[in-house]
Amino acid sequence: FCLKARNLSSSPKADKNPEMLKLPQSSIDAYMSSRKGLESPKPADEAWVSNPADNDTQCTVVGFLARQFSASARLDKLKYETSIHKALAVIGAIAQHNKLPNRFSLSLTSLLPYGEYQNRQAFEQQLQSALKDFRFRGQRLRVKLERFECLPEGAGLAMIRQRQNGKEWFNAQTIAVLMFGHRNTSLLLFERGKMTAGYTNGLGFHQMVKRVIERTSGQDATALTSAIYAAGSDITTDNQAIRTLVKSREPKNLNYELQMIVNAIATAKAEYWSRLYDWLESTLPAVNEVILSGGAALYLEQELQDCFQEISTYWGADLQQQVQEVFKDKSNDYYRTFREQEALSFRLIDAFGLFMRFRAQIEKVA
Structure with missing residues (x-):
């Protein structure tokens, strides 16, 4: 997102929670009443949006707040459909964080998996309509979508490589961008400076998590995802991240369950x-x-290095360092471990590369 006359570095902290859920407004009213007198969370941590056409009877909770209502990430739905409310929540959180007026203009750039890239026009039209009049945490906002761009996931990294090495180098290469995500895996192919092919499959990291749930007892997908990633290649009964997954408190069952999980x-x-x-x-x-990019790529780093040992690989370490510097003072309290910090910054480099190009275009026009 690129707010007119604003800088991304002034935006609120990034939310890592993808959950969302449609609720009656009365649920939010009850939630707000129950926490009266307590410290008020930041807008990004307490995000819900609604459409005035619903007469304030329905709303959609997003991110950290949605998790409090046991919402899911809705991986069964198309990404652009779930992205509408998430975009509204992000824009609303930025507006409240920066104390913007109720009316403002917005320039926006976005990424979609290659398999959903054909939906970019529908995404733009539906988002443009939703932005015209919506409520964020009860505040009515009317936003004009002044400029919109949508590209397939991986395009930001391709643009970075072109900027780093020049057009002549880029046009002489055949380059594949692989995006290993939680929802799916995508491949973009660039030949002679042009994107010539793209592929997407359903082999996201959630598929691995699903298999673990099927073979264990009482596991939660969210906690399991975090623990699996934190454990990395150390899949042993001594790994503390894995040990936290054990549900049994009976000594005679603990080791059995732990071995089952491993x-x-x-x-x-x-x-x-x-x-x-x-x-x-x-x-x-x-x-x-x-x-190579995407959170699952970092988890499979050794396997991917072995797979591509005869081919030049780019992991975006230099760009990842830039992302960490930009968000260093904004998001450090979100990271519990260095591995979490590394993972989130790595997941952001594709979007950050696209944002850098988009911002340069906006500044050139201005």
Whole structure:
């Protein structure tokens, strides 16, 4: 997002929670009444949006607040459909954080998985309509979408490589951008300076988590995702992140359950990588360079390094450092470990690369 006359660095902290849920407004009213007298959370941590056409009877809670209502990430829905309310929440949070007036103009750039890229016009039209009149945490906002751009996930990183090495270098290469996400995995192919092909499959990190849930007892997808990622390649009974997943408090059952979880994670990871490798082998053509991104790529770093040891790879470490510097003073209290900090900054580099280009275009026009 690029607010007119504002800088992204003045925006509120990034929210890592993808959950959302439609609720009756009375649920929010009850929630607000129950916390009277307590410290008020930041807008980004207590986000809900509504449409005046609903006569204040319905609203959609997003992110951290949605998690309090046990909402899901809705991976079954198209990403652009769930992104409408998330975009409204982000824009509303930025507006309240920066004390913007109720009316302002907005320039926006966004990414969609290649498999949903054909929905970009519908995304723009529906977002433009929703922005004209909505409420964020009860405040009515009327926003004009002045400029909009939508590109497939991975495009931001391709643009960064072109900027780093020049157009002549970029036009002489065959480059693949691989995006390993929670929802799916995408591949963009660039030849002679142009995007010539794109592919998306349903092999997101959630598939591995799903397999672990099927082979264990009473596990929650959110907690399991965090623990699996925190454990990394250390899938052992001694790993503290894995030990926190144990539900039993009976000594005679604890070790049994712990071993069950370890076995389930190890097997699911092997299966997940096997399916990804098979897809890569059948889909990826001969290339000069592979650009790797997405949270699951960091989790599978060793497997991917081994897979592409004969091909030049770019992980965006330099760009990741820039992201960490930009958000250093904004988001540090969101990170509990260095691995979490590394993971979030790595997930942001594609969007950050696109934002840098978009901001340069806006400033040139201005």
